[in-house]
Amino acid sequence: MSTVPVPQRRLFWRNFDIQYHSVHPNLRHMKRNMWELPHWVLWLGGVLEAHGYSDMGVLDLYTDPGTFNEPGRLAKDVVEKAARDNPADVYLFSPMTVNLCYAYEISTVIKQVHPAATVVYGGVVATPLAHEVAAHPSVDYVVVDRGERALPALLDALRDGRDVATVGNLVYRDSHGRTSRTAIRYPDVAPADLPFPKIDLFPASSGGDIRYLRQVYALGCPYQCTFCTIQTIGRRPGYFPIERVLREIRAYRAHYGAHHNIYWGDETFTLHPERTLELLDALDREGDVRYDCQTRLNCLTDDRVLRKLKSSGCQWIEIGLETASQDSHHTHKHHMNLDTTIETLKRVRDAGLATCAFTVNGFPDQTPDDMVRSIDWISDLIDQDLLQATYLFGLVPYPGSGMYQNPERFGMKILHRDFSLYHEDLPPVYATDKATPDQIYQVFLDGLDTFAQAMDKRPYFSDVPPVGDLTEYGGFWADAHV
Numbered sequence: 001m002s003t004v005p006v007p008q009r010r011l012f013w014r015n016f017d018i019q020y021h022s023v024h025p026n027l028r029h030m031k032r033n034m035w036e037l038p039h040w041v042l043w044l045g046g047v048l049e050a051h052g053y054s055d056m057g058v059l060d061l062y063t064d065p066g067t068f069n070e071p072g073r074l075a076k077d078v079v080e081k082a083a084r085d086n087p088a089d090v091y092l093f094s095p096m097t098v099n100l101c102y103a104y105e106i107s108t109v110i111k112q113v114h115p116a117a118t119v120v121y122g123g124v125v126a127t128p129l130a131h132e133v134a135a136h137p138s139v140d141y142v143v144v145d146r147g148e149r150a151l152p153a154l155l156d157a158l159r160d161g162r163d164v165a166t167v168g169n170l171v172y173r174d175s176h177g178r179t180s181r182t183a184i185r186y187p188d189v190a191p192a193d194l195p196f197p198k199i200d201l202f203p204a205s206s207g208g209d210i211r212y213l214r215q216v217y218a219l220g221c222p223y224q225c226t227f228c229t230i231q232t233i234g235r236r237p238g239y240f241p242i243e244r245v246l247r248e249i250r251a252y253r254a255h256y257g258a259h260h261n262i263y264w265g266d267e268t269f270t271l272h273p274e275r276t277l278e279l280l281d282a283l284d285r286e287g288d289v290r291y292d293c294q295t296r297l298n299c300l301t302d303d304r305v306l307r308k309l310k311s312s313g314c315q316w317i318e319i320g321l322e323t324a325s326q327d328s329h330h331t332h333k334h335h336m337n338l339d340t341t342i343e344t345l346k347r348v349r350d351a352g353l354a355t356c357a358f359t360v361n362g363f364p365d366q367t368p369d370d371m372v373r374s375i376d377w378i379s380d381l382i383d384q385d386l387l388q389a390t391y392l393f394g395l396v397p398y399p400g401s402g403m404y405q406n407p408e409r410f411g412m413k414i415l416h417r418d419f420s421l422y423h424e425d426l427p428p429v430y431a432t433d434k435a436t437p438d439q440i441y442q443v444f445l446d447g448l449d450t451f452a453q454a455m456d457k458r459p460y461f462s463d464v465p466p467v468g469d470l471t472e473y474g475g476f477w478a479d480a481h482v
Contacts, residue, residue, distance in 0.1 A: 045198030207256030
């Protein structure tokens, strides 16, 4: 995701970074601003390679410091040179919502440089906005939902000159310029049947640019949080075989650096205790894997899991606490009982695990005072050493979420569809009866200052790392303004 220059982020990220490094003793500072490799690229690369498409590469503009000549403005000469240096028959894009405008610009340059090239979009924003994206003059096709079946089928049809109407999960412009979705809908491929990812699609040197290596055990999430877009990959989790997961970890670390820790991309890593324990036992036997994960408060109730998380290499658990309002949880995040927060966090801490919260500001059923109470609540948990750190994001009704689809149901009025402003660090793109966008944003900015102060303390689980300037801790913020 692109970043924006919010001055209050400077101290926030610096203190967050110190807390994070304190429990990751072998962690190296990122060279650039990319926390991780885009997992979907390596994943679909493996799918295409298994299907016989072996000539592929990466048009890496995200980490190029010259891609943006000023905040929010692409350097067209850099993009054009990258396109000329990387000719291809087909270009694949999977932008996030806030980057959709940049993807369009890059696609337009590609069409100018390589008029015969085919441009295909997919992913979390292209799926819910499929017809809109397919109508863009620089986009030829949109693959909706997961693409393991549709993308190879589309490439086969293009190669063989067949009618793309026979390809499933596809939206495109017909001969009259109208967008149309094909009639076939492919079933998802079970994780066990997915080809091995193309690990080396990025050069090994990219390992110096990233904070961790993303790994997935389960695809999908059964919960329906109103602000989430995970539904694009399914509601019923499917699990990869454990030996396959371990093979991927070994291959990623062999190529990008054995020092890397793993970040589990599962939305709810500890959802099923018995399945989780099977994986943790395997990681324990592996012996040298260090990792972070994310989960829910109500999925940390099994002491066996807590003990095994620690012994198997877990260093950092991220929990979606979001807000102090139980009513908001009932509406927006089902099955969360905040009455257990302190007890659960104590048990996690006593198991020797550092915990970080996801905090979200701006729920539409809250007044500004309600939002401030949530900031203060999380700060107090940090002060009690029940949390080591927290993220803070502004609420965004992303396309594909329940909030975007039915804003009025949640008391929201979406003000515009300029997706370049659908950013978690920018003023909200909606208004409510309880708060104006300016009021919501001011709480967010004040919250960054509050959390920066809360995290300016001795880390609970280890000594404070040597404090340096922003090029060492939080330095990615200073260099990441696009």
